[in-house]
Structures are given as C-alpha cells and as structure tokens.
Amino acid sequence: MSQDRTGAGLGVDRQREDCEALAARNGWQVVETYSDNDVSAYSGKLRKGYRRMLADLDEGRATIVIAWHTDRLHRSPTELEEYINLCEQRGVTTQTVQAGALDLATPGGRLVARMLGNVARHESEHKGERVARARMQKAKAGEWGGGIRPFGWGVPTGETTKKVDRRTGEETEVPVLDMDKGVPEEFAAIDTGHDILLAGGSLNSWVKWLADKGITSTQGNPIGTTEARDILLRPRNAGIAVYKGEEVGRGNWEAAVSEPKHRAVVAILKDPSRRTTPGSEPKWFGSLIYRCGRPGCTAYAYVTQSGGRRYPSYRCQTNHGGGRHAQKLDDYVQDVIVERLSRNDAQDLLLPGPGDVDVAALQAESEAIRRRLTDLAGLFGAGQITMAQFTEGSDTARAQLEGVNKQLGRAATQDPLVPLVGAPDVRKAWDAMELSQQRSVLRELLEVTLLPPRQGRMPDGGYFDYDAIQFRWLRGPEPYYAK
Template sequence: SEITLARVMVTMANKASRDTSRRVSAARLRQAVNGEWGGGRRPFGFCGGPPQVGIGDPAGYVCRWHGGRDCLAGITRVEAEADVIADCAQRLLEGATLRSLAAELREKGMPTVTGVPWSAEGLRDILLRPRNAGFMVYDGKILQDVTAPWKPIIGPEVFFAVRDLLTDPSRRSGPGAAPRWVGTGIYRCGVCTPPGTEAGRPVTVQVTLGGRAPRYKCRQHNHLTRNQAHVDAAVFAHVVYALTHPRAFELLTEPAPEVDVEGLRAQRAAIGQRLKRILADELRGLETREYAREARREAAAMIAEIDEQLHANVGSDPLAPLVNAPDPVKAWRDAPLADKRVVIDRLMTVTILRTQRKGRGFDPATLHIEPKHALGTLTAA
C-alpha cells in the first residue's frame, strides 16, 4: 500500500509540474504577443527600473541611469549602453573582430550587467539578441507582426547581417587574447609566404618581447624578426599617404543599389519553406535523396545571393570617417586599434622580408607593401 501511495504521489507531482510548465509557457507567450517584457536580469542596453522605495524620502530612490522614477525595467533604453551595441554591430560588419572590440570595452572601463570583464563570448551573446532590433521572441523564435514596446537600437537588416555573420559555420574563431598590435595576424612572413604567393591562409607574424623591444616574428618559425615600431611606422606612412592623396575618394566603395528589403526577406523565407517540404517528402520516400541533395544546394546558393543583396546596404565603409575627416592624419592617429587593423588590411598587403644588410638599423627594403588600390604607393625618399 505504501508503494502504491508513493506511485500515486509521484504521478500527481508530475501532473502538477506539467500544469505549471504549461501555465508558465502560456504566460510567456501572452507576454511576448502583447509586447511585454518577461522580467529577469536587466538586458544590457536597457534600464533595470527605479529601485524599490525604502525608508525615508521616496525622492531619494531613483533610477541610477535616468535619475527619476518614470523609467520601465527592460524597456527604457540606457543610451550609453545602446551606443555600445550599435557601434560594435556596425564595426563588426566593417571587419573588426569580437576579441578586439571586447578588449577595447575593457580598456574604456565600460561595465557589464553582472560586473564581469568583457569577453568575446559575452559580446557575441549581446549582439545576437533580437531585442536589439525591437523583436519579440518566444521559444527562441522571432514573433512576426509583434511590435516591442521599446525603441530598437539597431535596424532589422543590421541585426540579420550580424546574426548571419556570427552564426556562419565557415567563420573561423579560436581561443586566445585579443591582438595588442596592428600587425598581428595581418602582416605576412616573407619566407613562408613570399610576395605574390596565392595562399588561402598565408603565414602571418606575431609580436614577441623576450626582454627586448617588441618585434614581429613568424608564427611558425624563428627565421624572421623585425622591430615592431619601425615596421608600423613605415606601414602608417603608406596609410597616411593614401588617406591624404588628392584622389583619396577613390578608396571608398561605391554605394550599393537600393533593394526591396521586404520582398527579398519574403523570398528568402519562401525558399526555406519549400526546402523543408522537399526534405519532408524525401523522408517519406516521395522524393529521391539525389533530388533533395540538389535542392539543398540550389536553395543554399539562392539564399546566399539574397543575403548578399540584403547585406550590401547594411555595412558602412570603414574608410569613410578617415577620408572625410577634416584632418585625416589626426583621425588615423586617434582611431582605435581594431579600426586600424581593418583599414590596413583593406588598403594593402604587408610582407616582412629577410634583411640582406648586416649591422644595426632598420632596412626599409625588408618591407614589401603591395597596395590594394589604384593610388600607387609611397616612394622612399
């Protein structure tokens, strides 16, 4: 009888648990459909609401971000944090890396919600949130035709471009600290990858200290080292030459043509739905495996073409703030490290060669710079 009673109690407890889960799920769906915030830890970029009124004057218990009591938790924006999201999303599309952006936020002292230091993984999670674009989410899916009660931080196309970039299976990522030097992973080793070599993954250099002045060395071997300050100074001179050239406007990319964003999004969704039906028919034996495989390849190619059109109007040109600046030299000098790395990789291919000269001193001939533009290159005096 005790065993039977225990089994009955377990069954009733399981039923109560399922009922609670169903009620919570229904409440979450109702909140999402009605555009309500579901509560929990405040999301980065949005206010946590004014604190509860304690003992004493209620006017003293105000929001730490807005200084009042009329802000709403999870809905009212924190502009300083919203600017970080918008800036990181845009610069990520321009070519900056998550690690370099996270390192920059750590240096600026921008706090996170939990107080832990910024990391590439944490920044990635923040940039992948649909709420940044004003979308409501239920069960991990964006709800269509539901408007969030808060003002979006970034546009929908910027969010989708960032999501596609960060979730791309071919995107390479690895452990390690963010680069501290402009040439790490960009400058090439001239011994392993001579100038003019077509290589999918050329051998680059990294910086080593070893008790001496910082110097670039080959990542894979010890056959090449060069003083970091002299190399960077020479590269910077070529960058300034291009930015201050009378035809520097030619460095900017042509603006992308206007596209029907809504139409392309609908077409992309329709392709995905048709592909799902074909794969379902293949599982039921109504279509051959070869036909489903070919349909998958065709769908992937069509979606990639649509994404290219959608993303063409999203990312801005990282050279525009420098070329259009009143003082391009000062703008380049004040640019963050992540932006400098993007600009150098955009303008030129830098290869460090072995020196043929004996003795001390930096040999400019050991630096081969091949411009990726039509403005020519800086000639040595």
C-alpha cells in the first residue's frame, strides 16, 4: 500500500483478506504473506517485503503469486522486467484479485502486464503532478503545508482529532492546532535569538538561553546549535512563504519578527567569514583577535599554558613569543575600551543609523521581483521564451533580489556599541554583556597588536610591558591612541 494516512494498516489488511479468499477458492495453500505498508511501488524506496518475496521465489518456495492488483506489485518498468525474467526462469504464475490472471509465459501475457504497468506509472506520475500543484498553490496562498509543527506556531483551538500510532495501532485524541497563530513563549524565544545575534552574540549563546529557560523543540528535545541555526534561517519567521526552497510571497500566518530583522540575521549566519567548523566557544576576550607584532608576522594570538608557566598566556599562532599574561592583557584592553566609551564624545564612534532605508519600498520591490520570476517561469513553460532568455532574466532578477535583501538586512543590523554608548555606567553595562558580544565590540572598535615585550622589571615595578601593547582605533573622527 503506497499511502496509509492513519498508520493502522487497515487497507493492507483488506487486501490480504481478499487475496486469501482467492487462494481458498482455488484450493491453494498460502505459504507466506509479504506486506509493504505505506511504501509506494512508484517511489523507488526499498520495499523489503517485495525483495524478500523475490528471494523466496528464486529459491523455489512457491510457484504462484497472488496480489490484490497489478499496481500493488509494480509501477516501475524496470521492476516489472526483473519480475518477468524471474517468473520465466522459475515457472511462477501470477494471479490478482482485481485484474485476473497474468500469463507471463506468453508474449501476449507479458504485453498485457507491460501495458498495465505503464498505465499504473502514468497514474502515479499524474497524481504526483496534482499533489505538487496543490502544494505549490497552498504555498503561494500562504497556507501551512503540513508536517511536524514548526517551532513558534500551533495554538490549540480547543478541538481534538484522532491519531493512530503507526507502530502499535493505538488510537489517541490529540488537540487540533491553529497553525496561523504563534505560540507566545516560542515567538519570544525566536525574537530573543534574533536580538542576540544582532547584538554580536553567538548561536551558542542563544542555545544556552533556551536551555536555561527550559525551552525545547516541538518534539520535546533540547535545541542544539544546528537546529537553532535552522530555526533562525527560516523565512517563515518573517511571514514569508516558501515552495521548494524558493520564496513565493507572503504567508497568512503571524510573523514572529519583521522582515528586515530576519534578513539581517540571515546575512550574519550566511556570512562566509563566520567560523562554520564545530568547536568550543573562545574562553578568552582577545583569542584569535589580537595580532602578533613581530616583523613579517601576520598571525593572531591565542591563549595557552605551556613552557612551565604558572598562568595562561597569549602566544602567536606560529608558536613564537608567549609570556603575555592572558588575564592581565585582557583586563588592560577592556579597561581601555571602557574608558574610551565613557568619554563625552563616545557618540561619535557610532555608525550611521539605518534611517535612510525605506523598508516599505524595499519590501514592495522584493514582491515585484518575485512576481517577475514567477512570470518568467510561466512564459518559459508556455514556450514563449527560450531557455537562454529564461536563464538570463532569472539571473538578473535573482541578483536584484539579493541586493534588496541585503538592504533590508542593513535596516535591522544593530551596532554592537549601542548598548554601551550613553549608558549611565559603561563599566556595569560592559560587565553585563556576554563574552561573544564583548568580542564583537573589540572587533568593531579596536585593533590590538602585541609587540615583542621588554625583559625584566618595568618602570612601574611589575613585569608586564604595557608599552608593548599597540592600539589602532577603527572608529572615530580622528585616530585616538591610549597611553
């Protein structure tokens, strides 16, 4: 049976009863029953019961096959030819409840079997086209296409429906969900995830936030980094409908975040400069951000505790240098940043805001471009334009759409300095930030270069060479150097 919507196997049971009745009328002994429930003969997926039947026939276990209909056996010409060859070699005959006997020992019988197989395949292909068309129409209409409840949507309506467990056949009552309405707690979580990334935070920060709040996936599992990324990348969050990976318009459901906010987060997550290989989050403020200042070296510094040292220290990636007390260096750089952002002219360090972005006009342009893409596909399908014209027009439209999406993303991008500039207590605001956010501020504001330090005791009586730490400010009306 190709589709069992309830999972109860009732259709298969009815087919088996009809086949057993046919065997009884002919006085045949049933030696084995083979069943593939909810697996289409047309899909190409492995049908374990069918393959086991072929193996048993090849070993001579039986000489007659009974099927409810020919299309229960095959909807693939390749499969049919394999079956015909086996039947010829082993003298197997085929009987069906609905289509009668198939005489595969004669050319005429094989012709009939092939014709029935072609008809069945045509019906499957036609059904596939109808299903695909229906899904596309639902997507363009902004309707929910079914499947596992997406994180964020599905509010109980107060009604219930029956659901059958595929494995046990047990029937239970489950609530009917309104997939157009957002779940408040999950909507808030999606919005928080966007805010964390837009403020310079990481996916791991959001994953930890979800775990601390006890928020799980819609199936009750902890949300990991990969799933968290997939959730934030979904166009559905901004009310955008998708069909086969392509955006096709606006959905009818509530949006969890604005489109500019969604575009901005997508731009961050798909930035090729972001680290995509798995690994732990950096534990030190300047790890792989501070630069080595030795002549001719362009490497970054990382923290290690080697060479018999009693404390973690910064060392160049090329393994020369070392000895920069990690905690002292990080504290010093952070003190410099906090002191700079506490000054009266700190406002000058902020980037220009997105006030010049006309979000409404960009969204209208985005919709117009998508309509052009749909129109191009229709013209090509009707044979009114060539493949070359379709490809050229599509490439141009997609390039325009990418530019519009980048501008929409810029409208929601938050400068990581915003929470600090103008804060009543910059030090308190700084200490309240997560490490990933502090590191974003460092990248945006300051370039730190570690020059070769002097040896011995410094003028202040200590051994840390503050003069070997070089700063280059990346923002401000004029270069500013800490002393």
